[in-house]
Amino acid sequence: xxxxxxxxxxPLAAVVVKAFSSGLGTxxxxxxxxxxVRALVITLVASLIVAAIGAVxxxxxxxxxxxxxxxxxxxxxALIDLxxxxxxxxxxxxxxxxxxxxxxxxxxFAYTRGAVIVALMFVTLPFVVRSVQPxxxxxxxxxxxxxxxxxxxxxxxxxxxxxxxxxxxxxxxAALAFARSIGxxxxxxxxxxxxxxxxxxxxxxxESGSExxxxxxxxxxxxxxxxxxxxLRQVGARIDR
Amino acid sequence: xxxxxxxxxxxxxxxxxxxxxxLLAPVGVVFWRTFEHGVGTAWxxxxxxxxxxxxxxxxxxxxxxxxxxTIFGVxxxxxxxxxxxxxxxxxxALIDLxxxxxxxxxxxxxxLVYGQGGWFGDVFLNNGIRIIYAVPGMVxATVFVSLPFVVREVTPxxxxxxxxxEEAAATLGASxxxxxxxxxxxxxxxxxAYGVVLTTARALGEIGAVLVVSSNVAGSTLTLPLLLFQRxxxxxxxxxxxxxxxxxxxxxxxxxxxxxxxxxGSRREDGR
Numbered sequence: 001x002x003x004x005x006x007x008x009x010x011p012l013a014a015v016v017v018k019a020f021s022s023g024l025g026t027x028x029x030x031x032x033x034x035x036x037v038r039a040l041v042i043t044l045v046a047s048l049i050v051a052a053i054g055a056v057x058x059x060x061x062x063x064x065x066x067x068x069x070x071x072x073x074x075x076x077x078a079l080i081d082l083x084x085x086x087x088x089x090x091x092x093x094x095x096x097x098x099x100x101x102x103x104x105x106x107x108x109f110a111y112t113r114g115a116v117i118v119a120l121m122f123v124t125l126p127f128v129v130r131s132v133q134p135x136x137x138x139x140x141x142x143x144x145x146x147x148x149x150x151x152x153x154x155x156x157x158x159x160x161x162x163x164x165x166x167x168x169x170x171x172x173x174a175a176l177a178f179a180r181s182i183g184x185x186x187x188x189x190x191x192x193x194x195x196x197x198x199x200x201x202x203x204x205x206x207e208s209g210s211e212x213x214x215x216x217x218x219x220x221x222x223x224x225x226x227x228x229x230x231x232l233r234q235v236g237a238r239i240d241r
Numbered sequence: 242x243x244x245x246x247x248x249x250x251x252x253x254x255x256x257x258x259x260x261x262x263x264l265l266a267p268v269g270v271v272f273w274r275t276f277e278h279g280v281g282t283a284w285x286x287x288x289x290x291x292x293x294x295x296x297x298x299x300x301x302x303x304x305x306x307x308x309x310x311t312i313f314g315v316x317x318x319x320x321x322x323x324x325x326x327x328x329x330x331x332x333x334a335l336i337d338l339x340x341x342x343x344x345x346x347x348x349x350x351x352x353l354v355y356g357q358g359g360w361f362g363d364v365f366l367n368n369g370i371r372i373i374y375a376v377p378g379m380v381x382a383t384v385f386v387s388l389p390f391v392v393r394e395v396t397p398x399x400x401x402x403x404x405x406x407e408e409a410a411a412t413l414g415a416s417x418x419x420x421x422x423x424x425x426x427x428x429x430x431x432x433x434a435y436g437v438v439l440t441t442a443r444a445l446g447e448i449g450a451v452l453v454v455s456s457n458v459a460g461s462t463l464t465l466p467l468l469l470f471q472r473x474x475x476x477x478x479x480x481x482x483x484x485x486x487x488x489x490x491x492x493x494x495x496x497x498x499x500x501x502x503x504x505x506g507s508r509r510e511d512g513r
Contacts, residue, residue, distance in 0.1 A: 004313075004332075007384050008339060010354055011347070011350030012350050015349060060259075061259065061260065078503045079260060079265070081502055082264055085495040085502060086495045087465075088446060089446070089470055090488045093473070094270065097274055098267040122267075179340070182343070183346070185449035186466070189452075202345045202349065206349055211353065214349050215353070218349060222341075222342055225341035225343075
């Protein structure tokens with residue numbers, strides 16, 4: 001508990017205290033400027049898009065990894081963890097290399113909002129895949145066969161039998177991806193360009209010495225993230241029962 | 242459910258294309274850019290004095306932060322899985338904080354506490370200990386962001402195996418220390434190993450938190466990711482071979498970590 005306090009709790013408390021240090025009014029005015037509000041909106045919208053795409057594509061990838069079999073599946077399976085292993089700054093750089101100014105394929109969309117979303121998709125890819133995969137493996141094939149023998153089409157079976165079983169896993173994976181996206185910095189530091197992402201605005205504020213505004217924006221960002229964490233726990237508790 | 246051949250194939254192609262465009266192709270291009278002027282050129286960029294000292298600092302920080310978090314992680318996991326103390330739920334929730342707090346906020350938090358004019362910062366400064374904008378602050382930042390991994394890997398394993406064997410050992414007269422070393426530790430070792438690998442990966446690659454508390458001076462407080470960041474921001478939009486070479490160096494480190502991850506991951510699932 002002491003360890004946790006020294007390294008995590010006391011520092012975070014300091015941010016909250018700093019944010020409120022000159023009263024609620026100042027806190028509000030430092031959030032209520034266009035840069036901060038825009039940054040928050042862009043960050044939240046981008047994170048939502050990333051979580052939604054991640055939920056669909058992650059489930060698809062997990063499905064292929066569990067139900068399909070092809071040469072090199074083990075390699076692909078190991079590849080999923082790459083974004084967790086690769087330093088985030090390298091992740092950003094790899095995307096610039098392929099989709100940036102000297103792209104070998106002539107596609108150039110680095111330093112735009114689209115690039116921010118792709119970078120976030122890169123770093124959050126494993127979340128949904130790794131949470132859906134074990135559930136899909138455990139899933140009872142007999143229920144699906146029963147549904148099919150009762151005349152359900154594949155689409156119906158998927159929608160009525162498989163999807164409900166996967167839903168909690170997809171949801172918690174997507175929520176983790178969302179939480180990660182809100183705070184992500186490393187992979188965006190190079191690729192975001194002029195796109196003002198919340199974590200980058202906070203960084204710029206720290207660098208220019210306005211710790212107060214940085215702290216204010218941090219508190220809002222932390223509240224959103226904590227809310228996500230709280231919802232996750234509620235969902236987790238419901239599944240345990 | 243029997244899926245038609247066509248659906249299976251199109252799903253497979255879709256999934257593989259997605260992974261290729263998002264993961265494989267970008268990483269591949271970085272490797273290609275690194276070595277397009279020959280291995281020698283790339284190697285010379287990786288062995289500049291700045292790069293070498295950055296590599297050592299990165300390793301040094303990991304070597305301090307990872308054992309600290311491992312010891313804490315195993316201890317906290319024991320508390321979460323075994324003790325019946327009140328407030329356990331609070332501890333459980335608090336441990337996840339570093340995962341949901343942006344690394345930049347972590348850095349800011351450390352400045353506000355350990356920096357000049359911070360809560361404890363002046364106490365350390367008056368005794369000649371510089372924490373923020375120096376290596377100790379970078380270590381603390383790394384500890385912060387990689388703290389939950391070991392706890393999160395070990396706790397479920399401890400819950401899974403239950404405490405019957407430990408109780409049996411205690412009945413047979415083992416001290417709690419003996420029980421831990423001879424019974425508990427062997428059963429959770431793959432969980433620990435996996436957690437340690439994840440912690441190491443994060444420690445080696447961390448940028449946000451470390452960037453904020455570093456003074457960004459080459460040769461003293463630049464880790465490999467920071468050096469890469471600094472080089473890239475200096476030259477602007479045109480990325481050069483020297484940056485790609487550093488990226489490849491980091492990527493190779495992390496692919497080694499990934500291999501360990503896959504190895505320990507499957508061991509962990511197989512049981513012991």
